Amino acid sequence: MNKDSVAVVTGANSGMGKATSIAIAKTGATVVMVCRHRERGEEARKEVQEMSGNSAVVLMQCDLGSKDSIRSFCTTFKDSYQRLDVLVNNAGVILPGRHETSDGFELQFGVNHLGHFLLTKLLLEQIIASAPARIINVSSGAHKIGKIHFENINLTKNYRLWRAYGQSKLANILFTYELADRLKEKGVTVNCLNPGAVATNMGINRNTGFGTFITRILKPYFQTAEQGAETAIYLATADEVAGVTGHYFYRKKQIKSSKKSYDKNLAKRLWSLSETLTD
Ligand SMILES: NC(=O)c1ccc[n+]([C@@H]2O[C@H](COP(=O)([O-])OP(=O)(O)OC[C@H]3O[C@@H](n4cnc5c(N)ncnc54)[C@H](OP(=O)(O)O)[C@@H]3O)[C@@H](O)[C@H]2O)c1
Numbered sequence: 001m002n003k004d005s006v007a008v009v010t011g012a013n014s015g016m017g018k019a020t021s022i023a024i025a026k027t028g029a030t031v032v033m034v035c036r037h038r039e040r041g042e043e044a045r046k047e048v049q050e051m052s053g054n055s056a057v058v059l060m061q062c063d064l065g066s067k068d069s070i071r072s073f074c075t076t077f078k079d080s081y082q083r084l085d086v087l088v089n090n091a092g093v094i095l096p097g098r099h100e101t102s103d104g105f106e107l108q109f110g111v112n113h114l115g116h117f118l119l120t121k122l123l124l125e126q127i128i129a130s131a132p133a134r135i136i137n138v139s140s141g142a143h144k145i146g147k148i149h150f151e152n153i154n155l156t157k158n159y160r161l162w163r164a165y166g167q168s169k170l171a172n173i174l175f176t177y178e179l180a181d182r183l184k185e186k187g188v189t190v191n192c193l194n195p196g197a198v199a200t201n202m203g204i205n206r207n208t209g210f211g212t213f214i215t216r217i218l219k220p221y222f223q224t225a226e227q228g229a230e231t232a233i234y235l236a237t238a239d240e241v242a243g244v245t246g247h248y249f250y251r252k253k254q255i256k257s258s259k260k261s262y263d264k265n266l267a268k269r270l271w272s273l274s275e276t277l278t279d
Helices: 015-025 036-051 069-082 107-129 141-145 161-182 212-221 230-238 262-277
Strands: 005-011 030-035 057-061 086-089 134-140 188-194 248-250 253-255
Touching: 005 015, 005 107, 015 030, 015 036, 015 086, 015 230, 030 036, 036 057, 057 069, 069 107, 086 107, 086 230, 107 134, 107 161, 134 161, 134 230, 141 161, 161 188, 161 262, 188 230, 188 262, 230 248
Parallel strands: 005 030, 005 086, 030 057, 086 134, 134 188, 188 248
Antiparallel strands: 248 253
16 A cells, blocks of 8 residues: 555554554555444544544544435545545444344344445445455354354344354355455455454443443453554555455454355355345
8 A cells, every 4th residue: 555545444443443544644544434423423433543643534424224324424524535545345234132223133233234235335326446355244253153044134023242243244245255256357356354352332321321330341352452453554565465355354364264154155145145235
């Protein structure tokens, strides 16, 4: 990456998204930080600018739980930039209790998978035109307990937090492998990763404070956000993974994801459902 490159990082105001933004900004590239909350985003943007010494750090607002917001962000982005070299789909949510996005999707599936599915598809033309380009999807080891509940995709029945999160993180990997196949001849690589256990704001409910105490207890045993972001940064910037596509990484090493995640029929079925749900 160099000063002519443009990168987009979702969920960039916090945790690994902020650490990833700082590292990419240090390469001199323009970094567009995609955040849902303007004030939190602006505070983080200033920090990323300061820590990286790069003035080309830009905030753009987008709620990945809203198709309208995603469409509006993509239009603004395309009006502002001619290229997109690196897209890091990092934003994620895990919250106890069943919640829905503004479009009525179960929150984890809606934000972690569908939001990124729509965002990526809307930016794809620009990414392909910027090839060689890279797409990185931040998944989780929790994908191993995941299953795609086609008959109950919004988990209106038998909702369990880990069922919802696992479904969304398996979807991230199925999406990665399918997209990598579709883009093979286009010079765009698509990979995903498990950052491991990382002390961030993940699992903390901002409104109730739920999760703060547990996070504080576990913090000494978890990686820092900077350590957790290393694999995403590696996939976004390292020369040795140029041309590597359709793989799952952990600690900068290519490893196997769950058996289910390699099921091509499952990936195609999820793709088709995601297209229907995102119009
Ligand atoms: N932490 C871990 O141990 C761990 C383990 C495995 C995988 N992961 C994955 O790592 C990624 C980064 O998470 P993190 O640990 O760095 O957590 P984090 O500090 O909570 O960051 C998550 C980011 O996602 C954003 N976000 C949530 N809902 C959004 C929405 N509707 N629209 C736009 N942005 C939204 C958050 O924005 P707000 O600040 O406004 O809420 C925040 O910027 C996630 O995909 C997560 O699933 C984390």
